Amino acid sequence: MATLIAPSNHSPQADAEALQKAFKGFGTDEKTVIVILGHRNVYQRQQIRKAYEEIFQEDLIKRLESELKGDFERAVYRWMLEPADRDAVLANVALKSGKNYHIIVEISSVLSPEELLAVRRAYLNRYKRSLEEDVASHTSGHLRQLLVGLVTSYRYTGNEINARLAQSEAEILHEAVKEKKGSQEEAVRILSTRSKTQLIATFNRYREIHATSITKKLLDEASDDFQKALYTAIRVINDHVKYYEKVVRDAVKRLGTDEDALTRVIVSRAEIDLKIISEAYYKRNSVLLEHAVAKETSGDYKHFLLTLLGKED
């Protein structure tokens, strides 16, 4: 369930003109930008961008970048991109940072096979290199194998489960946790090729055998980047709502707030399942996500995030 509140009818031309008026003169009328763009779905935003280009011969996204600033600008910029293009940008920024590989894992593990392909296409269009090419040249060893395996995956999406396989592969994953030689490559094969339904059956089997979840085990024992990426992949595949709840929780809890993470989750999920993530957050923390966000952010950025979270103006 989405949190975004968008009208069923709007005029892209009227929106484009109202935005242009908000940009005019000294200073920008940020409130208008938020009221309009914070209440339009992905299709409507693309239409506004097109109308703006036609009327003013100018790219709306470029104009927004020059009019806005700071966390607010970054959030609006990401919001305006089509989802696949946004994920391509997020992946590229993460790769260039030389850490944040969890974002690569997150994108490649949460999306459907066709959505992931759309990100790979968007990445090619934008950067003239393939996503896996950049992933591979920034990483090495087992971490590289896992990340490349995940971004190139195209999983079966049916519901059949092979119980025998779940049993044997739960054991292989256990060996990978224990860093048994050779098991890492098998873990990569399993995580990057099996269907999500099959993998969840495997994780469940693991819990039955070892009386603890594989993620708990990895959390205790993860010693290198490969195991950390494995940990993230398993968590996202197992329950992406729970995973996102934790990302948001860590982001607001941190001294100074992790705006990048907060923006990423809210912008990426507002039209998909942010309501469910928000409910999970409340259940876990006994605090409304809106309140936590309002407490940790300020100004236009705060106003924009709360709008995407479904707060009525």
Next chain:
Amino acid sequence: MATLIAPSNHSPQADAEALQKAFKGFGTDEKTVIVILGHRNVYQRQQIRKAYEEIFQEDLIKRLESELKGDFERAVYRWMLEPADRDAVLANVALKSGKNYHIIVEISSVLSPEELLAVRRAYLNRYKRSLEEDVASHTSGHLRQLLVGLVTSYRYTGNEINARLAQSEAEILHEAVKEKKGSQEEAVRILSTRSKTQLIATFNRYREIHATSITKKLLDEASDDFQKALYTAIRVINDHVKYYEKVVRDAVKRLGTDEDALTRVIVSRAEIDLKIISEAYYKRNSVLLEHAVAKETSGDYKHFLLTLLGKED
């Protein structure tokens, strides 16, 4: 350039009825099957299949399988499948054979990124498992890394070349030929992520540095399945016409003829570039490909292959 001769207008209904008549009674009129299906392009064949299903409530492909036999049946069956579906079947048969990994390399290296995706989709639909899942569970070590890397590739198709990269990666490939520890993984990364244009520049650079082509070097030194697969991948990427010419040459030269290989090339390329492959064959062997095929095959199978090769009835 294709060799297939197909009329611009045909009636799918009339074709379906003529085929049904050819099946009727004791024995099959194979000549009619060849005259019709051997002169229809991929779109027309799908239309005939649809018309046949509508008129006779029967799958034409299943009926053909029961009416025909031997190499002729296998060739017609493959011809009737849509190209992506045909490649999915070829890949599956190769995997089950436990050898023939060169067919996996061939399919994944000759197709465009979008064509390869179509094969992965067809594979999922047909086998309820992903192609890479089956590749990974049939292989291990560097061979697995290379094959999975190739089947999951989605390369950049632009023409930019990075000369510095071509230089450094030519050296890495040389180390992989020499089996230097750690270089195999780098070779996999290069072969499965770089654009074909970039790779060809790298192979050219290799020749300049080492005064011999990397394929010659590999042919002399290839010691295991990984290096053999590397050899095939490089040959297909470098010049797939030359590669196919060799496949056909080996197929007809062999004592007993390799019908599977001969059928695969003719059926797969008849609508694409079989004329160019055929010209390359003539140039290399001073024998017309039609004559070589006619000499090594017989009966309906021969008649069908020659029809696909563009021989007028």
